[in-house]
Amino acid sequence: MERDELRRLLEDVSCGRVEVDVAILKIGLTPFEDLGYAKPDLHRGVRTGVSEVIYGAGKSAEQIVGIARSLVGSGQQRVLATRVDEAKAQLVLEGLRNDELCARHKVVYHERAHIITMGDTPEPNGNGYVVVACAGTSDLYCAEEAAITAQMMGSEVRRAYDVGVAGIHRLLSVAPLLQQASAVVAVAGMEGALASVIGGLCSCPVIACPTSVGYGASFGGVSALLSMLNSCSSGTSVVNIDNGFGAGFQAALIDHVRIQKKNEE
Numbered sequence: 199m200e201r202d203e204l205r206r207l208l209e210d211v212s213c214g215r216v217e218v219d220v221a222i223l224k225i226g227l228t229p230f231e232d233l234g235y236a237k238p239d240l241h242r243g244v245r246t247g248v249s250e251v252i253y254g255a256g257k258s259a260e261q262i263v264g265i266a267r268s269l270v271g272s273g274q275q276r277v278l279a280t281r282v283d284e285a286k287a288q289l290v291l292e293g294l295r296n297d298e299l300c301a302r303h304k305v306v307y308h309e310r311a312h313i314i315t316m317g318d319t320p321e322p323n324g325n326g327y328v329v330v331a332c333a334g335t336s337d338l339y340c341a342e343e344a345a346i347t348a349q350m351m352g353s354e355v356r357r358a359y360d361v362g363v364a365g366i367h368r369l370l371s372v373a374p375l376l377q378q379a380s381a382v383v384a385v386a387g388m389e390g391a392l393a394s395v396i397g398g399l400c401s402c403p404v405i406a407c408p409t410s411v412g413y414g415a416s417f418g419g420v421s422a423l424l425s426m427l428n429s430c431s432s433g434t435s436v437v438n439i440d441n442g443f444g445a446g447f448q449a450a451l452i453d454h455v456r457i458q459k460k461n462e463e
C-alpha cells in the first residue's frame with residue numbers, strides 16, 4: 199500500500215463509501231508477506247513515503263520476480279530492482295512479462311545502471327531539480343543508478359557527465375546548472391576531488407558518491423571515499439562506494455522536503 203492509496207481509502211471512509219471495519223482490515227492486512235526466502239515490506243510506502251526497493255545482487259531471477267509480484271499485488275505502483283546484471287535481467291524480464299499481475303506494468307531494464315523498473319516514471323513533483331554529475335565516462339554505471347533512482351522518486355534529474363577536475367573548465371561550464379539545483383550528486387573515482395570542487399560552487403547539499411574506478415592505489419574506491427570524507431567543502435555528505443542508489447535516494451528526499459513541509463502546514 200502507498201500513501202495515495204491510503205489517502206483514497208480514508209476519504210472513502212469519510213464519505214461513507216467504505217465501512218470502518220473494512221478499512222481496518224485492509225490497512226492491517228499483512229504488513230509484510232512471508233515468501234519463505236523474503237518478507238517484502240508492504241507498508242513501507244505508508245510509513246516512509248517510499249516503497250521497498252529490491253536489491254537484486256545475490257537473489258535469483260525467480261526470487262526477484264516473486265518479490266516484485268508481492269509488492270505490485272499490495273498496490274505498489276512502481277518497483278525498482280537494483281544491481282541486476284544483464285544475464286539475470288533477461289530472466290527477470292521474461293518472468294515479469296509472463297506474470298499476469300506484473301505484465302500490466304511497464305517493465306524496463308536500464309543496462310548501464312543495472313536497474314529494472316516497473317511502472318511509469320512519475321511526473322517531477324519536487325522542489326526543483328537534482329543534478330547528477332560524474333567525473334568520467336567510467337563512472338557512468340554509478341551515476342545512472344543515482345539518476346534513475348531519483349527520477350523514479352519524482353525528481354527532475356539533469357545530468358552533467360565527464361566533468362572531472364582534470365579538465366576543470368568542463369565543470370565550470372555547468373556551474374550555473376549546479377547553482378540552481380536542489381541537490382547535487384557528485385560521482386567520482388580516482389582521487390575523488392570532484393565533490394569538494396562542486397561543494398565550493400553551489401549552495402545546495404552535495405551528496406558525494408565514491409566509485410571503485412581507479413588504479414591500484416585507489417584501493418577499489420577507498421581513496422576516493424577517504425578524500426570525500428575529508429572534504430573541506432561544507433554541506434557535503436558521503437555515501438558508500440558505488441552506492442549510486444543511496445545517493446540518488448538522498449538527493450530525491452532533499453528535493454521534496456520543503457514541499458512535504460508545506461503540505462503539512
